[in-house]
Amino acid sequence: MTVETIKTILNADVLCGEDRLDREVHAACGSDMMSDVLAFVKEQAVLLTGLVNPQAVRTAEMMDISCIVFVRGKRPDGDIVALAERRKIVLLCTKLEMFSACGLLYSNGLKGGHLKK
């Protein structure tokens, strides 16, 4: 699934990375706890989170996650957007809450990952 498709399904706004919406993602991970995300190993995943701080972007950077979706209408401040832009990470923002956002992506064919070991 492309980031563009995720944007459409979640009726999301693009906060940065408008030119990178053609990226493919193969799995999704939804969590507000970054160490849970860091236990997750799938390549080319999208992260859904309600956490708006620089560590959401840094966690994505460590995991090679190319797109973050902020749920519940949360919007990161300019510094966070600038950091994501530097790291070439797409930021999306949806009004949906976590459960609905994950459910919609899942029912459209995106699968979860697996925990390592």
Next chain:
Amino acid sequence: MSILKLHYDIDGSDFTRAGEASGKVKRVLKKLGLDAEAIRNVSIAMYEGEINMVIHAGGGEIDVEISSELVTIVLTDHGPGIEDVSLAMKEGYSTATDNIRSLGFGAGMGLPNIKKYANEVAIDTKVGVGTTITIKIYVPDCSAEL
């Protein structure tokens, strides 16, 4: 074969910057062309250690040594130390406050993650004195030119 050494002072008072050093190391390793899985393992293990250092120990220092076979990360702090290391290594065990949880950490997954992604981990800690964590990650191929 040459060895690259990097050193970082980690500010314990500024949570917004926690993880910066790990990001820098990741970008250095990418430039060096290290094996992708080794880069990911280093990034995650160091990031968990760096965050722990900020949220549990008031900051510290990180030394990274990179060769074409091995990446060694040494995290040193002078925080409260860990009373029971085997308990701290358990998934889900955390002494984090609600404030730390609101920042996205405190699931009790950091040390278990370090163990998962590293080839070797040694924790040297003393209550009231501090903690030194040494993490080793093997680099499978010698394709990287230092």
